[in-house]
Amino acid sequence: MPERERIRLQRFIVGVRIMTTYSGERVRKTPRVIKKLSNAGASDLSFTMRDGTTMTVAQYFEKLLNRPLRFPDNICIEVGSGALLPLELCTVPPGQIMRKQVPPEKTKDVLEFATKRPNDRLQSITNGLSVLAYGQSEYVRQFGITVDEAAGPLNVSARVLAPPKLRYGQDSPQPVVVPANGAWNMIDKRFFRPANIDRWMVVIYERQQRFNQQAAQDMIDGLLRGCKDVGMKVNDSNPLVTWQNGQGRIAEQLRAAGNECFQKTKQRPTLIVVVLPDNGNDIYTAVKHFGDVTVGVATQCLKSSKCFRAKAQYYANVCLKMNVKLGGINTIPDPQSVTVLTDPRNPTIVMGADAIHPPPGATGRPSFTALVGNVDSNSAKYVATSHVQGSREEIIQDLKEMAKHVLTMYMRYRQAVEKKTSDIAPSRLIFFRDGVSEGQFKQVLEKELEALKGACAELKINPKITVIIVAKRHHVRFFPKQQGDADRSGNCPAGTVVDQVVAHPIEFDWYLQSHGGLLGTSRPAHYNVLYDDNKFNADSLQSLSFALCHVYARSTRSVSIPAPVYYADIVCSRAKNHYDPQGTVDFSDSATQADDTSQAEGVLEAYRRGFKPLHANMVPLMYFS
Structure with a gap:
C-alpha cells in the first residue's frame, strides 16, 4: 500500500472501536480504540517478549491461534496500549458515531434529513419530549426542575421589523426598492455604481467535445446581455x-x-472568466491563487453544467459577483431608512470577524482568522484581511494589526474617493464577532476589545466601540402561531425579532430572523451585546443589524447574519487559496498528521511561511465575493 494511501486510511479509521475475534489467553469483551496503523506487515513487525525472546506479530498469533495468519503481509492496527493486532482478527461493532467531516457524497442525504418543514419540525420536537422523558430524570428531579410536557411550546411575543429601502443606480427605471419578506429582484434596476470591463478573456477547463465553440459563444452572449x-x-x-x-x-x-x-x-485583461468541470475544486483553488495572490486580476469561475444554455437569471446572479470584484457597488441601504449607519455627523465603520478551525480529526493544521470592514459611508463596500494562527485557537491573535489595516483603508477611501476633508476617522466602530461560545465572551472583552482599542490608539483616533456577538449554532427555533403569520415556507417572516421571555434576563441580547425561509425550518441569529460605548438602544441596534443583512452583494435576498460577518466567514474559508497549489502545504484529507507538540509547531510555522499576502491590486476590492 503506498504511504499516502496508508495515511489516508489511517486518518479515516483512527478513533474507531474494534472487537477482536480470536479466543485465547486474554479474551476481551470491551472494544478497543484504534490509535494508528503500522508501517509494515505482521510478518515484518517484531517485538520482544517478557522472557527476552524476539518474535514477529505473525509468529505470535500463529502460536496463539494454532494456525498461520491468512494475510501475514497485511498491516496491523495499533491500539491505545501499544498492542499490534492483525486486521483479519478485528471486527467493527455497528452504530458508532463518526466524529469527522461528513464526506461529500453523504452531504445530500444529511441535508434531506435535516430539512423538515416548520410544522413537522415542531411536531417532532413535541414528540421527542415524551421519548427523552426529561421530567422523569433523577438529576432533573434533585435540582427541583419540572418539565411540563402538557403545556406545549412556549408562547412569546415578537415584532416584525420594517425592511430598509434599498437604493439602486439613478438611471434605473425603479431606483428604490422595498424588499418583501426578505427578497426583491433586479428587474428594471441598474447597479448603484456599475464597474466597467475593458478587456477580458475566457479560459475553459472542460473538454471541447462537451463545451464546444457554440456553447462558449452562448455563454459570452449571455454574460454580455446580463x-x-x-x-x-x-x-x-x-x-x-x-x-x-x-x-x-x-x-x-x-x-x-x-x-x-x-x-x-x-493591455492586460481586467477580468478572467474560467469555465470549470463539475469536480474542479483543485482548478478553482489554483485559479483564485493566480488571480488574487500572484497577478492581481479579478477572476470569475463558472461551472460548465450551470452556464450551459443558462437563463438570464443565472447571468444576473454572476453579474452581482463580478461587479463588486471589479470595484463596483451593487446596492446601498437608503440613507433615510437607516440613519444609525449613514449619519454624516457620526461616520460609522462596521467590522465582521471570524475564525475557522480545521475539521475534526485533522491535527497540526492551523486556524485561519478574518476581519472585514466597510470603507464607504453607506456600509456597502468592504475590504478584508486574513491571517494564520495556532490550531483551534478561537481568540484572534493578530486583531490589532488587522484592525489597523481596515481602519487605514476606511480613512484612505473617505479622503481619496469620497473627497471628505473633515471627519475622516470613524466616530463609531461596530464590531460583529462570529462563532464565539458563551464561555469565551470574557476573553473577547479582555483580548479582542483591547486589541481594537490598541489599534485605534496607534492610529490616534478615538471611535466609540460597540461589540456584538452573532451566534447561529443554537437550539432556539420560532414557529408562527397562526398560519396567516407565516411566509410561504411556513416560517416566521423576515425581520422577526424576539427579545423577551427567551432572551437573557439581565444581559442585552435578542434573536433576529432576518431572512425569508426557503427550505426546512429557519434558524434565527442570536445577538449578544458585550460592550457598548455608543449607548445604542435596542431598536436602533436591531434595525441596524437587519439593514446589514440586506447589503450582501451576492444575492437579492436578505441573509441570515449581517453581511460583514458573512464576508468574514467566506474570507476564512478562502484562506487556503493563499497557498501556492504547487507548494508543499497540503489541505487534502490524506495530508499527514503531526504527532507531537514540537512537530505541530513546526508544521504551523510552515503554514505561516507559505501563506502568501493578497496582491496589492486586490486589497481595496471585494475579491472574496
Whole structure:
C-alpha cells in the first residue's frame, strides 16, 4: 500500500472501536480504540517478549491461534496500549458515531434529513419530549426542575421589523426598492455604481467535445446581455477564448492566455472568466491563487453544467459577483431608512470577524482568522484581511494589526474617493464577532476589545466601540402561531425579532430572523451585546443589524447574519487559496498528521511561511465575493 494511501486510511479509521475475534489467553469483551496503523506487515513487525525472546506479530498469533495468519503481509492496527493486532482478527461493532467531516457524497442525504418543514419540525420536537422523558430524570428531579410536557411550546411575543429601502443606480427605471419578506429582484434596476470591463478573456477547463465553440459563444452572449441589463459597460464584445487541460499547470496556462490577450490588445485583461468541470475544486483553488495572490486580476469561475444554455437569471446572479470584484457597488441601504449607519455627523465603520478551525480529526493544521470592514459611508463596500494562527485557537491573535489595516483603508477611501476633508476617522466602530461560545465572551472583552482599542490608539483616533456577538449554532427555533403569520415556507417572516421571555434576563441580547425561509425550518441569529460605548438602544441596534443583512452583494435576498460577518466567514474559508497549489502545504484529507507538540509547531510555522499576502491590486476590492 503506498504511504499516502496508508495515511489516508489511517486518518479515516483512527478513533474507531474494534472487537477482536480470536479466543485465547486474554479474551476481551470491551472494544478497543484504534490509535494508528503500522508501517509494515505482521510478518515484518517484531517485538520482544517478557522472557527476552524476539518474535514477529505473525509468529505470535500463529502460536496463539494454532494456525498461520491468512494475510501475514497485511498491516496491523495499533491500539491505545501499544498492542499490534492483525486486521483479519478485528471486527467493527455497528452504530458508532463518526466524529469527522461528513464526506461529500453523504452531504445530500444529511441535508434531506435535516430539512423538515416548520410544522413537522415542531411536531417532532413535541414528540421527542415524551421519548427523552426529561421530567422523569433523577438529576432533573434533585435540582427541583419540572418539565411540563402538557403545556406545549412556549408562547412569546415578537415584532416584525420594517425592511430598509434599498437604493439602486439613478438611471434605473425603479431606483428604490422595498424588499418583501426578505427578497426583491433586479428587474428594471441598474447597479448603484456599475464597474466597467475593458478587456477580458475566457479560459475553459472542460473538454471541447462537451463545451464546444457554440456553447462558449452562448455563454459570452449571455454574460454580455446580463452586464448590459445591470448597467455594466463591456468595451470588448469579442474576448479571447481558449481551452486548456485541467491536469496541467494552471498558473502557467492562465499566464500564457494573459500574454496572448496582451499581444492582441497591448493591455492586460481586467477580468478572467474560467469555465470549470463539475469536480474542479483543485482548478478553482489554483485559479483564485493566480488571480488574487500572484497577478492581481479579478477572476470569475463558472461551472460548465450551470452556464450551459443558462437563463438570464443565472447571468444576473454572476453579474452581482463580478461587479463588486471589479470595484463596483451593487446596492446601498437608503440613507433615510437607516440613519444609525449613514449619519454624516457620526461616520460609522462596521467590522465582521471570524475564525475557522480545521475539521475534526485533522491535527497540526492551523486556524485561519478574518476581519472585514466597510470603507464607504453607506456600509456597502468592504475590504478584508486574513491571517494564520495556532490550531483551534478561537481568540484572534493578530486583531490589532488587522484592525489597523481596515481602519487605514476606511480613512484612505473617505479622503481619496469620497473627497471628505473633515471627519475622516470613524466616530463609531461596530464590531460583529462570529462563532464565539458563551464561555469565551470574557476573553473577547479582555483580548479582542483591547486589541481594537490598541489599534485605534496607534492610529490616534478615538471611535466609540460597540461589540456584538452573532451566534447561529443554537437550539432556539420560532414557529408562527397562526398560519396567516407565516411566509410561504411556513416560517416566521423576515425581520422577526424576539427579545423577551427567551432572551437573557439581565444581559442585552435578542434573536433576529432576518431572512425569508426557503427550505426546512429557519434558524434565527442570536445577538449578544458585550460592550457598548455608543449607548445604542435596542431598536436602533436591531434595525441596524437587519439593514446589514440586506447589503450582501451576492444575492437579492436578505441573509441570515449581517453581511460583514458573512464576508468574514467566506474570507476564512478562502484562506487556503493563499497557498501556492504547487507548494508543499497540503489541505487534502490524506495530508499527514503531526504527532507531537514540537512537530505541530513546526508544521504551523510552515503554514505561516507559505501563506502568501493578497496582491496589492486586490486589497481595496471585494475579491472574496
